Amino acid sequence: MPDSEKTAPSAISVCPNCESGEMEAFYEVKGIPVHSVLLMPSREHAVDYPKRDLRLGFCPECGFVSNILFDPTVHEYSTSCEESQGFSPTFNAFAKDLAKRWVEEYELKDKTVLEIGCGKGEFLALMVEEGMSHGIGIDPAFVPERLDTPVASRLEFIQDLYDERYTHLKADAVCCRHTLEHISPTSEFMRKVQKTIGDQKDTILLFELPDVHRVLKEAAFWDIYYEHCSYFTTGSLARLFRKHGFDPLELMLEYDDQYIVIAGKPASGAKVPLLDGEDDLKRITEEVKAFPERFRKLKESWLEKIDGFYSAGKRTIVWGGGSKAVSFLTTLGLGEQIDFVVDINPHKHGKFIPGTGHAVRSPDTLREDKPDCVILMNPVYEKEVREQLNGMGLDPTIFPV
Numbered sequence: 001m002p003d004s005e006k007t008a009p010s011a012i013s014v015c016p017n018c019e020s021g022e023m024e025a026f027y028e029v030k031g032i033p034v035h036s037v038l039l040m041p042s043r044e045h046a047v048d049y050p051k052r053d054l055r056l057g058f059c060p061e062c063g064f065v066s067n068i069l070f071d072p073t074v075h076e077y078s079t080s081c082e083e084s085q086g087f088s089p090t091f092n093a094f095a096k097d098l099a100k101r102w103v104e105e106y107e108l109k110d111k112t113v114l115e116i117g118c119g120k121g122e123f124l125a126l127m128v129e130e131g132m133s134h135g136i137g138i139d140p141a142f143v144p145e146r147l148d149t150p151v152a153s154r155l156e157f158i159q160d161l162y163d164e165r166y167t168h169l170k171a172d173a174v175c176c177r178h179t180l181e182h183i184s185p186t187s188e189f190m191r192k193v194q195k196t197i198g199d200q201k202d203t204i205l206l207f208e209l210p211d212v213h214r215v216l217k218e219a220a221f222w223d224i225y226y227e228h229c230s231y232f233t234t235g236s237l238a239r240l241f242r243k244h245g246f247d248p249l250e251l252m253l254e255y256d257d258q259y260i261v262i263a264g265k266p267a268s269g270a271k272v273p274l275l276d277g278e279d280d281l282k283r284i285t286e287e288v289k290a291f292p293e294r295f296r297k298l299k300e301s302w303l304e305k306i307d308g309f310y311s312a313g314k315r316t317i318v319w320g321g322g323s324k325a326v327s328f329l330t331t332l333g334l335g336e337q338i339d340f341v342v343d344i345n346p347h348k349h350g351k352f353i354p355g356t357g358h359a360v361r362s363p364d365t366l367r368e369d370k371p372d373c374v375i376l377m378n379p380v381y382e383k384e385v386r387e388q389l390n391g392m393g394l395d396p397t398i399f400p401v
């Protein structure tokens with residue numbers, strides 16, 4: 001049976017985060033690639049890549065946003081997964097600072113950290129480099145030969161998905177960065193974490209994941225893609241922590257307000273007052289309500305701009321070959337208006353964007369194929385990208401999303 005004819009699961013109706021609210025649909029994109037971090041070896045593979053529909057639902061009780069049509073069976077997280085952002089100096093510096101701060105603030109020196117969804121293990125290595133004694137990382141996409149760290153002998157990796165089989169692992173800190181947004185039954189996941197922590201009341205939980213307030217406020221549709229089935233705000237994340245018996249210790253937005261950083265520990269019984277950012281239900285409800293119209297306007301304005309460049313014979317390229325580019329190109333239905341995509345990660349060069357089939361090349365190729373317009377998928381990198389372009393003697397117009 002062709003992939004497109006397979007029936008999608010019926011829509012989730014009860015909120016998987018608070019397990020009581022009714023999900024209300026407010027946004028839909030048809031036929032998006034089920035993976036946007038796996039780049040394809042040929043244009044044909046890329047265009048034929050399996051697609052599903054995405055429908056965002058909102059829980060008015062806890063503020064959780066989720067793809068209620070999410071089909072977890074399509075996932076194939078594996079070592080071909082290029083999820084690592086570790087190639088950008090900006091992101092590396094941020095991760096290093098965060099590891100240093102967490103180790104100091106929560107007195108984690110000489111202690112053990114368990115990282116659920118450790119990717120290629122870069123952050124786990126940073127935590128140990130900052131003084132933790134031992135790190136255990138779990139991730140199906142882990143590739144040992146790619147990790148270069150002086151603390152390799154103090155790291156241990158399990159190349160698998162975290163589930164009940166691993167709830168026996170013990171650690172002083174449980175870290176989970178950019179992982180919970182890939183898990184649909186978030187409450188169920190937290191029950192596994194609770195099981196791992198057991199009665200160790202000193203365990204520190206350290207989570208980091210994208211913030212959906214900004215996505216909704218800016219109608220940043222490029223930040224909505226299939227792998228991300230769960231979308232949190234500071235409030236909905238803190239509510240999840242509290243529901244599972246963890247008191248939030250810190251709750252903040254980092255990385256140009258793109259990511260929520262939360263730390264927690266098993267509740268002692270004493271009432272912990274709400275932290276800044278927890279009381280956000282009214283705000284998220286309004287943002288969800290305004291989103292469809294904001295999205296419609298923004299989509300129209302991007303298409304007008306890009307079609308205009310194309311008609312004028314200008315070369316437009318996209319900078320950044322990650323999930324944001326896949327979603328941006330697919331949601332806008334872009335084809336030949338975009339010449340190609342560049343990315344600084346050499347592992348992506350020569351590959352193709354799933355869905356639209358755009359080629360991904362090295363930024364060096366811009367010396368030959370000079371761009372007039374550069375659509376920059378992550379504004380955080382604007383300075384870095386501008387310097388790189390200027391260094392090649394290029395001065396195209398940059399349009400950060």
Ligand SMILES: [Zn+2]
Pocket residue numbers: 015016017018019020021059060061062063064
């Ligand atoms: Zn809910």
